[in-house]
Amino acid sequence: MFARLVLVKCDPGKEDAFLERARVGLCFYLDQPGCQGVHLLRSRADRLQLVALSLWDRDVDLVAARAKPEYQEAMAGLSETYAEPQSVGEWDVIPLQAD
Numbered sequence: 001m002f003a004r005l006v007l008v009k010c011d012p013g014k015e016d017a018f019l020e021r022a023r024v025g026l027c028f029y030l031d032q033p034g035c036q037g038v039h040l041l042r043s044r045a046d047r048l049q050l051v052a053l054s055l056w057d058r059d060v061d062l063v064a065a066r067a068k069p070e071y072q073e074a075m076a077g078l079s080e081t082y083a084e085p086q087s088v089g090e091w092d093v094i095p096l097q098a099d
Contacts, residue, residue, distance in 0.1 A: 001036060001055060001057060001093035002055070002056045002057070002058055002059045002062065002090065002091070002092060002093065003053060003054065003056070003090070003091040003092075004054050004055040004056070004088065004091075005041075005052070005087070005088070005089045005090075005091060006052040006053075006087070006089075007011050007049070007050075007051055007080060007089075008049070008050045008051070008052070008085045008086045009048055009049050009050075010015055010034060010048045010049075010050065010073075011048075011081060011082065011083045012033070012048060014081040015047065015048060015081075016069050017077075018081035019040075021076075021077065021080065022040060022050070023040065024036045024074040025052060025071060025074040025075045026040055026052060026054065028068075028074055029054055029062075029065055029071075029082065031054065032064070032065040032068075033061055034056050034057040034058055034060075034061025034062070034065075035054065035062075035065065036055040036056060036057065036072055038052070038053070038055070039052070039053045039054075039057045040053075041053070053094065062093070063065050068069065
């Protein structure tokens with residue numbers, strides 16, 4: 001399993017715009033082949049800091065989903081809500097129990 005973690009700091013006053021666009025894009029993932037789950041987190045200490053986490057069977061599943069025009073439309077303008085560039089990490093998910 002593969003995970004993508006995106007850290008975002010929103011411009012003050014643009015949090016609602018970020019949340020609206022991010023929800024649409026992340027919900028789009030849920031209907032895509034290979035998507036195992038999506039979470040959107042907001043810091044309790046700083047409401048402008050958010051984390052988007054998506055879990056996938058394979059990284060190629062994520063790449064295919066992101067290439068679709070529907071996803072591109074949903075995410076258009078999202079970067080305009082950032083206070084600074086987003087930080088993106090890609091991770092292998094390690095099972096807690098051995099097979």
